Amino acid sequence: MQDLELIRTTNPKVIRQVWLNNRSFFGPKMSDELWLENSALRMDQDYGLGKEFKIWILVPKGEGDDPKAILSAVHTYDRPGLISRSLVESGHAGTQRDVEVDDILVAYVLLVFTPVEHRKRGYAKTLLRMLWGKFNSQTEPLVELTFLYSALGTDFYESLGWHAVRSKELVLPVTCHVFPKLAKRTARDHSLEDLTESHLQVITDKDIRLLRAELKLRAIAAPQNTRVAAILPEERCFHRALAKARFTLSKVARIARPFRRIGVRLNNGPEDEDAYVLWTFIEGSRQLLILRARYRTVDQIQCLLKEAMSEAREWNMRTVAIWDMNDCDALAATGILNQDRVNSWSCVGQFRHGPVDPGTGSPRVPVELMANEGFVWT
Numbered sequence: 001m002q003d004l005e006l007i008r009t010t011n012p013k014v015i016r017q018v019w020l021n022n023r024s025f026f027g028p029k030m031s032d033e034l035w036l037e038n039s040a041l042r043m044d045q046d047y048g049l050g051k052e053f054k055i056w057i058l059v060p061k062g063e064g065d066d067p068k069a070i071l072s073a074v075h076t077y078d079r080p081g082l083i084s085r086s087l088v089e090s091g092h093a094g095t096q097r098d099v100e101v102d103d104i105l106v107a108y109v110l111l112v113f114t115p116v117e118h119r120k121r122g123y124a125k126t127l128l129r130m131l132w133g134k135f136n137s138q139t140e141p142l143v144e145l146t147f148l149y150s151a152l153g154t155d156f157y158e159s160l161g162w163h164a165v166r167s168k169e170l171v172l173p174v175t176c177h178v179f180p181k182l183a184k185r186t187a188r189d190h191s192l193e194d195l196t197e198s199h200l201q202v203i204t205d206k207d208i209r210l211l212r213a214e215l216k217l218r219a220i221a222a223p224q225n226t227r228v229a230a231i232l233p234e235e236r237c238f239h240r241a242l243a244k245a246r247f248t249l250s251k252v253a254r255i256a257r258p259f260r261r262i263g264v265r266l267n268n269g270p271e272d273e274d275a276y277v278l279w280t281f282i283e284g285s286r287q288l289l290i291l292r293a294r295y296r297t298v299d300q301i302q303c304l305l306k307e308a309m310s311e312a313r314e315w316n317m318r319t320v321a322i323w324d325m326n327d328c329d330a331l332a333a334t335g336i337l338n339q340d341r342v343n344s345w346s347c348v349g350q351f352r353h354g355p356v357d358p359g360t361g362s363p364r365v366p367v368e369l370m371a372n373e374g375f376v377w378t
Contacts, residue, residue, distance in 0.1 A: 004071070004123075006130035007064040009057050015043075017067035018055055022113045029284070034251060041247055042240065053077045058127040072114040072123040074131060079237075081106040081145060082212060083229040083367075084219030099219040101212055104144035106231055107135050112148075128160050136351050145229060145367070146349040149377060154345050162347035165369045168338040170330045171287075172305070172320045174312045180335040182299055190303045195263040195276065197242065200235045203276065207233050207294065210274065215370055222368060229348070230370040233292050238262070241280040241291060241378040248283040249315075259315070264307045266300060275300040277308055277322075280374070281315060288312040290322040291374040301325075302333040324372040346372055 009015060019039040020032060027035040043053050054076045063069035080103065087098040109131070114124045135143045150157050154164040195203070211230055219228040242262060249255045265276030278292045288308055295301040308320050322330075323341070330338045348367050 003061055004058055004126060005061045005064070006127060006134070007057055007059060008054050009064060010055075011065050014057065014065065014067050014070070015055055017070060018057065018073045018113075021070065021073065021115050022111055024116075025113060026111065030252065037251070038244070038247055041243060056127070056131060058123055058130070070115065071118045071121075072112070072127040074109060074113075074127060075111040076107050076109050076131070078141070078143075079106045079108050079147070079231050080104075080234065081229060081231045082215050083144060084215060084222075084227050086219075086224065086227075099216050101216050101219070104229075105141050106229075107143045107146040108231075109146055109148040125156075125160060128157075132161055132349070144351060146351070147231060147376070148347050150345040150347050151343065154347070157345075157347045160349075162349040163367070164345045164347050165367070165372065167341040167344070167346040167372055168324050168327070168330075169341045170322050170325050170334060170336060170338050172309060172334060172336065174309055174318055174320060177309070177334070177336075179302055179306060179333070182302065182332075190266045190268055190272065190300070192264045192303070192307055193267045194261045195265055195278065196260050197239065197262060200238050200262075200278075203278070204233050204235045204238070206274070207292070210294075211371060218368075218370060226366050226368055227350075228368045228370055231376045233371070233373075233375045237375055237378045238278060238280075238291060241375070244378075245281040245283070249281060253283050255315075261311065264304060266303065272300065275304065277304045278375075279308055279311070280378075281317065286316070286318040288315070288317045288320045289374045290320070291378065292371075293322060293325070293373065295329075298329055298332045301329060305333060321374075323374055346376075 016036065019036055022039070023030065023032065023035040027038060030038065056074050056076065057064065057070050058072040059066070059069045082101050083104050085100045085102055087100055112124060112128065132146070135146055146162070148157065148162060158164065211232065215228055215230050222228055246258065262280070263276060263278035266272035275295045276293070277290050279288050279290045281287070282289050288311060290308060293301065293304065295304065305320065305322070312320050325338060327338050330336065346369065348369055350365065350367055
């Protein structure tokens with residue numbers, strides 16, 4: 001593989017070919033023209049300076065401008081995150097553990113694809129090893145974690161340095177699900193307020209502040225050799241998910257009417273503060289996916305999920321899905337148990353902390369991922 005190189009391409013003809021290659025797996029129901037338009041939508045979003053999508057290609061050396069030379073390709077973009085760092089303090093009661101929360105950069109890896117004619121030759125592994133090496137040696141900006149979803153199980157990516165973390169999913173069928181009746185002492189009536197994209201900045205800014213405090217508490221309670229991390233719920237990622245939903249609903253499903261409501265929150269007073277859900281539509285699977293949920297009590301999340309079900313019916317969705325919900329809350333609010341998302345594993349790679357595994361070059365310190373919800377996937 002010494003005659004191959006990994007290039008970040010900005011060549012429009014090469015990018016067009018990367019997207020056309022991807023269509024057979026990621027957009028098989030779309031025409032070439034529609035898939036190219038859908039792919040361009042992702043790239044055209046304003047993510048801010050230095051936060052744009054990057055497209056990497058594996059090619060024979062010197063052939064980076066030839067669309068026919070692409071052996072494998074991948075997209076990446078940078079996401080802000082948080083990670084815990086343990087401190088040891090000496091006090092009157094002896095040694096005590098404290099935790100700091102650091103801001104970090106997370107490289108999100110997606111759309112790994114090798115054209116059919118080049119498969120079974122190790123090109124995807126070569127591409128990802130080279131990409132790992134770039135992230136690991138990059139100093140400006142410094143990348144601390146990398147994250148991806150695997151539809152190939154766990155072995156492929158774990159051999160390259162990523163490690164699977166549990167990803168839970170609760171899926172509610174829209175036509176037949178019946179919510180359990182809550183005990184009178186926990187059930188309350190709630191009034192709801194519609195959320196639109198104009199609410200996103202205020203919601204996400206506060207969400208990040210709350211998540212920082214929650215991560216520190218969770219890290220203090222975690223085993224001492226475990227680091228707790230989170231990818232932050234940014235406003236730009238919600239906008240991108242909603243733009244994709246509008247595109248597929250109008251261009252693929254041929255639904256002419258627009259949607260304004262992107263979620264709901266409770267507004268009964270201080271006890272309902274910060275209780276909300278934000279959602280999007282996945283037209284291919286006819287699913288309303290909850291991108292982010294905040295709540296404190298079972299009756300709050302049940303009320304919010306009921307409204308999500310109502311929205312799903314209005315748009316002829318088959319299911320409502322929510323990820324990473326507390327297991328006990330999921331059962332109490334819906335009567336259904338969480339299931340592991342075995343069709344799409346969450347995988348995290350860590351670059352610079354703890355003893356290094358000689359086989360993969362990645363650290364051995366385990367990472368626990370918080371808030372592994374739908375917004376992370378967008």
